[in-house]
Amino acid sequence: MTPEITIAILMTVVGASTPILLAALGELVVEKSGVLNLGLEGMMLIGAVAAFAVAATTGSAWLGALVAMLAGAAAALIFGVLTLTLTANQVATGLALTIFGVGVSSLVGAPFVGMTVEGLGTLFPESLADDAWGRILFGHNPLAYVSLLAVVLVVWFLNRSRAGLILRAVGESDEAAHSIGYSVIGVRYLAVLFGGAMAGLAGSCYSLVLTPLWADQLTAGRGWIALALVVFASWRPWRLFLGAYLFGGVMTLELHAKAAGLSLLEPEFLAMLPYLATIAVLTIISLRRSGARAGAPACLAKPFRASA
Amino acid sequence: MTLIKRRDLLAGGAALASLPLLGRAAQAAPLGVGFVYVGPVGDHGWTYAHDVGRKNLEAALGDKIKTSFVENVAEGPDSERVLRQLAKAGNGMIFTTSFGYMNPTIKVAKQFKKVKFEHATGYKRSKNVATYNARFYQGRAVCGTIAGHMSKTGVAGYIASFPIPEVVMGINAFTLAARKVNPNFKTRVLWVSTWYDPAKEADAAKALIDQGADIISQHTDSPAALQACEQRGLHAFGQASDMSAFAPNAHLTAIANNWGKYYVERVGQALDGSWASGDTWWGMKEDIVQMTPYSKAVPEAARKAADAVRDGITAGTWDPFQGPITDNKGKSRLGAGKALGDGDLHKMDWYVAGVES
Structure with missing residues (x-):
């Protein structure tokens, strides 16, 4: 394999991994607070269409990315009102949010089918990305750097900050957190909004970076991979980071292996690999006696009603 | 004071509702023609082409007919209801498309024995169900001719969905035509197991390009x-309709489906x-398969050769599957001077020499 191809593959892997990482990171924080939002795919689509619509109308891709975060958060707010305030079933509401997202993005996107926009471009001047190392360090899309920064920030937030400690407390023992005076619902609302914004940004990665066009169901099921990734990473941000690149790597290498004429595995098999890996990890987690509780937040998907 | 009973209202409503029907029956009632689409009419591809055909039909037959359509109908049980x-x-x-x-x-x-059904691309028929399809592989032969002329590496990348005969015959027609221009031409096929996944299709194109293909x-x-391809400064062919708006420099030509003629x-x-x-299987001769205008990137020699292939197919003097044909395992599949019948095409499950799959 020539260095040229190696770098090209690396660039594609980063592109494929970035949106999964962004969406999964948001969902990780949501689940750490004890809420399960299965509507990732829907929020990503809403973000994708919002980003494209804004970029196509105003000509500013950055404004598009910002509006994508707001739109994702707005969709998450619907989920929050239903599940947190009205204590509706989180699984059913999340699935409904996905179906809603598919429909509403198709409706909003209808006038934009067949248009293209100027994508986000690159963050650094092109002269920096001239040689091989320059490309590897500076040649990626801007959201790739945002996603790496987000990993560091989320790790710091969850493990080092007081607010992160409260969020984890709410996710592990809502009654206890409530009894010492923390607003369980308030914390969960913030987490859900953050998750929505991250999913929206992940969606904009498709419509502004990877394939700067609008077409129905642009994300084509990546939200489900991001959901599986959170479990795969057993709710740890660093593992999530590695997992995102593992999943992105498998998706890209599959194509390259086939394009090079190597058929190691059937494409259908590779397509199910992320989910298979998730099931395997779940099995391992539940087999380890001490680790059984180490992963999932204790209050995950459990509705909370404040008693008195 | 008159009491209006609910039953009177219902009866009155029924009478009113039947009025427009009576009105229509008085004139020669136009024939209702319904269309069922799998995608949105604005998909710039398959469904869009069918809807253009529907509009042609309206323009041609005017008030003798009345058309309607339902878009985004999922295949399966939901379509039965529609x-x-x-x-x-x-x-x-x-028409179910x-x-x-x-x-x-x-x-x-x-x-509904009195209703006439027309199903696109299927193979099951009955007394009131006809089937129709188009010979898209003829257009693939034109694309292959252009690719043979324009590729510098002599390797084309082919992003393919599923190995069904429809797709296989397209790959073969493309490769056979390209090898008539450049005998060492290779088509590298990448199966992506989906009809539609933009991010995956883009990554597949990049992977093929990185592995040496310079036309997609x-x-x-x-x-x-x-x-x-536009980002990499390379060229590609559009699918199902003119896609040049998405990639003005990369787009060379596309195979367009002109269903209108069949519908009329x-x-x-x-x-x-x-x-x-x-069962109807029309192609370029019937003008149901068309090529969209070549872009200015197509050089004069390629343009002439492509037109010659197109005109030859239209006139019936150039067959994309003209023997001799050898498959990519070295086995002879068709003797010199022979042609493949429609039956052979419909169950094609082998690749011609030059295809790497």
């Missing part, structure tokens, strides 16, 4: 691969009573 509704609404003829409507069409056709053809539906003919037959079930 079909039944269209039949109940009084449509005399219904995707492969997955095959069984629902046959089923609903049994219940696709049998998937999104314009993402074209955009990837079949609905005309329904109107004059000569309609009968059957």
Whole structure:
């Protein structure tokens, strides 16, 4: 394999991994607070269409990315009102949010089918990305750097900050957190909004970076991979980071292996690999006696009603 | 004071509702023609082409017919409900424009024996269900000719969905035509196991390019691969309709589907009573398969050669599957001077020499 191809593959892997990482990171924080939002795919689509619509109308891709975060958060707010305030079933509401997202993005996107926009471009001047190392360090899309920064920030937030400690407390023992005076619902609302914004940004990665066009169901099921990734990473941000690149790597290498004429595995098999890996990890987690509780937040998907 | 009873209201409503029907019956009632689409009419591909055909039909037959369509109908059980509704609404003829409507069409056709059904790309027929398709592989031969002229590396990348005969014959026609220009030409096929996944299609195009392909053809539906080629400064062929808006420099030409002619003919037959079930497989000769204008990137020699192939196919003097044909395992599949029959094409499951799959 020539260095040229190696770098090209690396660039594609980063592109494929970035949106999964962004969406999964948001969902990780949501689940750490004890809420399960299965509507990732829907929020990503809403973000994708919002980003494209804004970029196509105003000509500013950055404004598009910002509006994508707001739109994702707005969709998450619907989920929050239903599940947190009205204590509706989180699984059913999340699935409904996905179906809603598919429909509403198709409706909003209808006038934009067949248009293209100027994508986000690159963050650094092109002269920096001239040689091989320059490309590897500076040649990626801007959201790739945002996603790496987000990993560091989320790790710091969850493990080092007081607010992160409260969020984890709410996710592990809502009654206890409530009894010492923390607003369980308030914390969960913030987490859900953050998750929505991250999913929206992940969606904009498709419509502004990877394939700067609008077409129905642009994300084509990546939200489900991001959901599986959170479990795969057993709710740890660093593992999530590695997992995102593992999943992105498998998706890209599959194509390259086939394009090079190597058929190691059937494409259908590779397509199910992320989910298979998730099931395997779940099995391992539940087999380890001490680790059984180490992963999932204790209050995950459990509705909370404040008693008195 | 008169008490208006609910029953009177209902009766009155029914009488009112039947009035427009009476009005229509007085004139010669236009034939209702319904269309069922799998995607949105704005998809710039498959469904869009069918809807252009519907508009051609309206323009041609005017007030003798009345068309309607339902878009975004999922293949499977949901389509059966839509079909039944269209039949109940009084449509005399219904076109179902995707492969997955095959069984629902046959089923609903049994219940509405007076309604004429036309199913695109399927193979099940009955007394009131006809099937139709287009010889897209003829267009692939034109694309292959251009690719043979324009590729510097002599390697084309082909993003393919599923190994069904429809896709396989496209790959083969493309490769055979390209090898007539450049005998060492290779087509590298990448199966992506989806009709539609923009991000995956774009990554597939990039992977093929990184592995040496410098021209891309696709049998998937999104314009993402074209955009990837645009970014890399390479060329590609559009799918199902002109996709040059997405990639003005990369887009060379596309195979466009002109269904209108078939629709006008079949609905005309329904109107004059000569309609009968059957299977129609039209191509360039009948003008149902067309090439969109070549971009200025196509050099003069390639343009001439492509036109010669197109005109030859139209005139019936150039067959994309003209023998001798050897498959990619070295086995002879067709002797010199022989042609493949439609039956052989419909069950094609082998690749011609030059295909790397």
